[in-house]
Amino acid sequence: MDMSFVVSNLVLLLKGAGMTVQLTIYGIVIGTAIGFLVALGKISGISYIKWFCSLYTWLIRGTPLMMQLFVIYYGLPQVGITLDPMPAAVIGLSVNSGAYLAEIIRAGIESIPKGQMEAARALGMSYGQAMRRVIVPQAYRRLIPPMGNEFIALLKDSSLVSTIAMVDLMRVAQQRYSVTLRPLEIFGMACVLYLLMTTMFTILFGRLEKRLSVYE
Numbered sequence: 001m002d003m004s005f006v007v008s009n010l011v012l013l014l015k016g017a018g019m020t021v022q023l024t025i026y027g028i029v030i031g032t033a034i035g036f037l038v039a040l041g042k043i044s045g046i047s048y049i050k051w052f053c054s055l056y057t058w059l060i061r062g063t064p065l066m067m068q069l070f071v072i073y074y075g076l077p078q079v080g081i082t083l084d085p086m087p088a089a090v091i092g093l094s095v096n097s098g099a100y101l102a103e104i105i106r107a108g109i110e111s112i113p114k115g116q117m118e119a120a121r122a123l124g125m126s127y128g129q130a131m132r133r134v135i136v137p138q139a140y141r142r143l144i145p146p147m148g149n150e151f152i153a154l155l156k157d158s159s160l161v162s163t164i165a166m167v168d169l170m171r172v173a174q175q176r177y178s179v180t181l182r183p184l185e186i187f188g189m190a191c192v193l194y195l196l197m198t199t200m201f202t203i204l205f206g207r208l209e210k211r212l213s214v215y216e
Contacts, residue, residue: 002156005180005182005185006185006189009176009180009185009186009189011188012172012176013169013172013173013176013186013189013190013193014171014193015172016167016168016169016171016172016173017193017197018169018171019166019168019169020155020158020159020168020169020170020197021155021197023089023090023093023158023161023166023168024093024154024155024158026090026093026094026174027090027093027094027096027097027154027158028097028101028147028150028151028154030090030094030098031093031094031095031096031097031098031100031101031208032097032105032147032149033098033099034094034095034098034101034102035097035098035099035100035101035102035104035105036105037113038053038056038057038098038099038102039101039102039103039105039106040131041053042054042057042102043106043109043110043131047178052104056099056102057099057102057103057175059099060095060096060098060099061099061100061103063194065092065096065157065160066160066163068091068092068095068096069088069160069161069163070091070163070164071089072088072092072164073088073092073164074087074164085161085164085165085166085167086166088164088166089158089161089164089166089168092161093154093157093158093161096154096157097150097154099178100150101147101150101169103152103208104143104146104147105139105143107146108139108140108142108143108146109131109136109139111139111142112138112139113133116134116135116138117130117135119134120133120134120135128216141212144205144208144209144212145205145209147205148201148202148205148206148208148209149204151201152198152201152202152205154174155194155197155198155201156194156198159194162174169190169193169194170190172190173186173187173189173190
């Protein structure tokens with residue numbers, strides 16, 4: 001293997017990996033906000049909000065991420081909404097992860113015994129105060145493992161944004177392959193970078209889970 005070839009292409013692949021991590025962080029942060037609101041909507045007593053949130057999770061979880069990206073990037077221009085690859089990728093990843101995170105957060109909230117809410121309401125707290133001060137602080141520790149898994153899955157699924165011309169790690173690998181015609185080295189290096197990133201974040205979430213479990 002020509003090491004000079006590996007080094008020269010590794011620099012470009014590392015830049016693509018940086019964009020992959022950036023997209024994943026944007027997607028998980030915005031997706032968490034979406035997921036939290038949807039989770040609250042699904043456990044609310046307002047029927048039309050509950051119905052809308054259930055429709056959202058059913059629709060997004062039941063269709064492929066690639067199809068959702070195509071609709072956002074290629075379909076929206078037909079109705080007058082044109083997005084660059086970066087915002088289209090962020091919106092697609094955020095909306096997709098939000099649906100999965102909504103179910104994770106809903107399950108975490110519902111895992112807290114109902115007596116906790118009843119006790120908080122008996123103390124004079126409103127529903128919002130009870131959620132903010134009693135339920136959510138107990139639930140978020142239980143959410144770290146499944147949310148860590150969702151982050152890792154989103155990191156790998158972000159490779160699909162290459163289909164809408166977003167220059168992430170996968171797109172850089174495809175571009176370098178088309179120039180060098182050496183798939184083993186190019187895609188092999190990309191695989192190693194994906195493996196290193198997923199391993200690093202797996203360790204990070206594992207340590208975070210272990211630290212928070214002390215307070216459980």
